[in-house]
Amino acid sequence: MKREFTLTLDDVEYPVAADGEVITVNDRPFTVEVTDDGAVLVDGIAYDVALEGETATVGGQTYAVQASGLVVTSVAAVTAPAAPAVEAAGAGAVLAVMPGKIIRVLVEVGQQVEEGEPVCVLEAMKMENELHARQSGAVCAVHVKPGDDVEKDQVLVEIE
Numbered sequence: 001m002k003r004e005f006t007l008t009l010d011d012v013e014y015p016v017a018a019d020g021e022v023i024t025v026n027d028r029p030f031t032v033e034v035t036d037d038g039a040v041l042v043d044g045i046a047y048d049v050a051l052e053g054e055t056a057t058v059g060g061q062t063y064a065v066q067a068s069g070l071v072v073t074s075v076a077a078v079t080a081p082a083a084p085a086v087e088a089a090g091a092g093a094v095l096a097v098m099p100g101k102i103i104r105v106l107v108e109v110g111q112q113v114e115e116g117e118p119v120c121v122l123e124a125m126k127m128e129n130e131l132h133a134r135q136s137g138a139v140c141a142v143h144v145k146p147g148d149d150v151e152k153d154q155v156l157v158e159i160e
Contacts, residue, residue, distance in 0.1 A: 005069040009056075016067075028149070045153055059153075092135050092159035096150040100124030103146055107157060111139045119157045120144065133159055 002019040017024040023032045033041050040049045050057040056065045104121040107113060118130040119139070141158040144150060 005067050008064075008066040008068070010063050042151075043154070045155065047153075090158060090160075092133075092137055092140075093155045094119050094131050094134060094157040094159070096122055096152055096154045096156055097129060097131065098122070098124045099151050100129070100149075102144045102148045102150060102156070103128065105142060105144060105146060105157075107139045107142065109139050109142055113137065113139060113159060119159075122150065122156075131156065133157075135159055 002017060004015070004017045007014045007016045007025070014025050021031050021033050023030050030042050031044070035041060035046075039046045041047075048057075048059055051065075054064060054066055056063050100122045101124075102120055103123045105119075106121070107119045113119060113133045113136065115133055115136045117133045119133055120131050122129045122131055137159045139157060140160045142156075143154075143158075144156050150156065
């Protein structure tokens with residue numbers, strides 16, 4: 001059953017549509033599920049989430065949250081610790097440090113990289129941020145291309 005509502009997060013309104021495990025925010029779909037141990041997975045990335053009244057704490061950061069147009073019959077806090085995104089994705093995963101847009105990808109699958117070498121450039125808040133390899137090795141996956149919008153902690157590049 002599809003439900004539509006408005007979510008206000010720190011005084012910014014977002015139109016939301018929920019249909020099963022697919023949650024669409026601002027016309028961008030995300031697959032969301034809660035694991036048996038209480039972790040919240042968003043597009044496969046684990047997050048610590050705790051809900052209390054009109055606040056939500058995600059990964060240790062607290063936000064003021066309100067939903068309008070949504071009927072909630074029960075709300076349970078999800079407090080089980082989730083694995084950090086890096087562990088869930090692997091030690092060689094390069095993650096987005098903040099929401100933004102990929103403007104350059106500097107590596108390709110099969111390429112050898114050294115720890116600390118730049119692998120892509122993320123534009124956020126009108127600033128370019130080079131994202132670097134966390135370890136030396138071969139690039140085994142590139143999940144983004146220039147122009148892609150990304151969320152904080154999204155896996156961009158994987159290195160084995």
